[in-house]
Amino acid sequence: MFAYNAKLAFKSLNDRPSLTILMVAAIAIGLGLFMTTLTLAHQAGKIPIPHISQQIHLVQLDNREVTADDAENFNEMVDLTYQDTNNLLNLNMAGAEQTLVWNSYGILNVEEQNIQPLRSSIVATNHAFFNMFEVPFLYGKAWDSDADQFAQAVIVLTKKSNDYLFGGTNSVGQQVRLNTQVLTVIGVLDDWFLARKFYDRSYYQAFPDQGLIPSNFAFDNNFPRNARFDCWSTTTNPRKFTNNYLTELKTSECAWITFWAKLPNNTKEDYQTQLGQYIDSQKLLGRFPRKNQYFLTNINEQLSIISSMGGRQQMLGVISYMFFAVCLINAVSILLAKFMRRTKEVSLRRALGAKKRTILQQHLIEVILIGVIGGLFGIAVTYLSLQAMLRVNLYASDYMRTAADLMPYHQMDWEMIMMAFSVSVGCTLLVGLYPIWRICNVSPASQLKAQ
Amino acid sequence: MEFRPILLSIKHNKAIAMLVIIQVAITLTVLSGSLLMTTSTLKEWNLPSGIPHDNIISAVPQFYDLDVDVRQSVVDDLAGIKALPGVINASPVTQRPFDAQGIQKVYLDATNEAQEYDTNIFTGDANFHEVLQLSLIEGRLFRENEIVTGKKDELNATPPIVMVSEDMAKALFPDGDALGKTIWLAKGASPVEIIGIYSNFMNGERLNYFGQSYRTVLQPLVTWQNREDPSYLIRVEDGMAEGLLETVRNQLYQIDGRYINQVEVLTRTQKRMYDGRGSHAIMLLVISIILLLITAFGMAGLVSFLVTQRQKQIGTRRALGATKWDVVRYFMLENGILTSIGILTGLVLSIVFAFVLTEDSGVNILDMSYIFATAFFILLINQLAVYFPAKKAANVEPAIVTRAA
């Protein structure tokens, strides 16, 4: 019976191929756009270093003045001051690793004349960064705590900048200049794909930095501090700290350094206690005028707060839902018309002894077939439209990013492909229910009456 | 008009009628939503630049060796660039057209309550207007000896004069008597006198977004500070810009200790200014067009199918005296009624959607004329989608009624 019904279903699809093509095309295109936005959201929503992301916490202490607004989450809270960064690093926190991050920039250049200098964004941090975030190395290794302490002139290059400056060879021990300062390459990173660049809280997709240097070295040589300075209202023009006034900045209440703590398993409570105690101790010194408050926010929590803020992507999402709905309705109205034309035939079959179940099976097979074929083509359409989106985003980035940079965010994975398939079959079935219901309830007698 | 039989027939095929109505309603919502978003993003899009941007090169060098004598290098750079064949003139600047950063304020008096006017303050030497090919509308140009040159925090005095663009002059002094007036470039700064008014040129993305694309103030100033060296605007002969990029880069590269951040034709700077919005808007438009096509083709497919189903009926009508046009009109009217109901529903949805988008983006995008236009367009497309299959169906031989069982 199944074979017979399958044959009937195929025959019906073949009967008026242009209608079948219309239905499949509508479903495929609707699904394509729907899956495109879903895939973009899926990839954008991916969490960097997912296996440890729950342990990595952003640390923020509320050192703001009394008049400041209350903050609800990390996004409304200031980062750390230089003093607190140093103090926290010097506290002995059992089991916790801590690092600081701030952004700088400069021109990386080598002796070799025919390699033009490379404008670079630079991460100033400490040795713990590499271990905490499990950064992969291609050559060499991270610097050690001595390098931090003595502000050694060392640099870790990313793979890309090593490719550019040294042609991809092992450059460990070689010298590069950052502006006019000479540094020794101590390590070269391997490809390090981050779904989002979390460590400097930019959450950018695919905007890699070119090098990492010890924070103390960056201070000593007064590299520009590319940060937002949240200062008390008594400080006019905090932007002046970008290039100058380092001594004033170091003792000020200006918060600007991103601070991370990796708190495996049961260390979080302990850490919190210590933070509380630290704030209390500072209060004795006349700092921290507000209530004792700090934020410990892990990467997952941060991303969920950020992604709930919507924007263009969300608008595209809404439109793609409606678009898909139109396409489905389009397909189902053709399906309904097609089924309704068959009432005569079905009532004849029923009169000849076909059970309701058989009729149901025949039409279910037909609907599922449409869903499957629509799903297959829909996946192809999704692929094409993701490619198109990639081009659009390349164009919109003015070709500052490469296709390879953006590719991971415009790619379907198996999860998405399965999703596309089930959405296609599921939704087609869902909207196909009504036509099926109608055709299954055709009475054996109704159409035999002359008309 | 034969509304009654059509309504009866619609009643007879409720489900399909409902589907058509819903489809039209959602299509209208999506289309008008996209259109409103698109027009609001493209509102100030691709306005005339006011300058021959195809023939202007912008070069952004940056010294990383802070011991270099910037003053001398600017002199050398300009001399070197101007000596290049094909170069007409060049000027050192801190902001470039299409790329003005942020929004600056100017004031009409020195008090704390002074009203502020948004603008972008440009700087340049006496060649600035020639590089951008600006025309002098009133007053005079800067003289060589009025140009103040120096490191920003070491300047003894900022220039006491400025020029302003036509639009800026109008904004500050609606009566048209800006020339000779005094304005303040910052609260508590010393006053400056407007000595000339030049033709408009595009400032940058920020003010463009607020519909103030041509508000600029020009200071006779060549300054630099740590890591912010002067950029150069270079006007070249027609059609030579692309070919000169590499030459200019190499010319600047002659001086050691600096990095050439960017050498490009202003055309590209202009593209960059619009491409974020543009690509978004165009994406929405493409989606809308595809949606429209799907709806139209779907409708045509559905109708062509339904009419073959009703062949006998059409034959009967023909036998009873209906002309071909009567038959076509019947189907068009039927579709017109359904589409109109869909449109009425869609109008409500569209307005709600537009409100939500407005809430979201903070810009009021609701414009009924666009929604009505979209509605009309959908009606038109649907009628076309019905016309062709209906016309084909009307060719049914009336004899079918005596033949078919």
Place this chain on the structure above:
Amino acid sequence: MLKMENVSKIYRTNLIETHALRKVDLHIGAGEFVSVTGPSGSGKTTFLNLAGLLETFEEGDFYLDGQNVKGLSDNQLSELRNEKIGFIFQSFNLLPELPLFDNVDVPLRYRGFNAKERKERIENALEIVGLSSRMQHLPTQLSGGQQQRVAIARAIAGQPKFLLADEPTGNLDSLMAQQVMELLEKINQQGTTIIMVTHDEQLARRAHRNIQIFDGQVSDLAKDQTDVLIQSE
């Protein structure tokens, strides 16, 4: 009156040519009741289609009510059908979506009558066929005989000069067939010319005149016979 001179109809399919009518010469006067008989496939329906302007023909001339219809445009033919001809089909051909009232209304709308006049005519026509009480019913709610009576009402509502019927009783049992026949006779008595194709010898004989078609050729021989019959009554 209806006059055909030398009318031929050939169906061409890609394989064969069928001479459905061969050189038909025929005159049917106003007020006549003519029955058309013949074996299946002989061309009866074709003849009726030509007479009813549903199909065009290649050769000959055809005068309907004095007007030569050869070469008239599609729109003109539609208009003539609407004004001068009423159709009754074997399979009724009612529009299933419309109640009786609206079914009868269809030709009147194309005629362009105003609402009041249409209403009067519809009610009148349904009155004649005895279905006034069921005006708002759908066709599927009626028996075959009733449906055919609706079709008759629809055919006569515009008061056409000619009523063409293709096996009007072919789908009906004999009792219902009787009723329909009586109705047709009543309509004929009021002056409408009726041409009726039928298989039923009995019914055919009740017409004033019988035309027989064999293999596309019309033999009007039966005329005397019918006259005899009429006289004998």
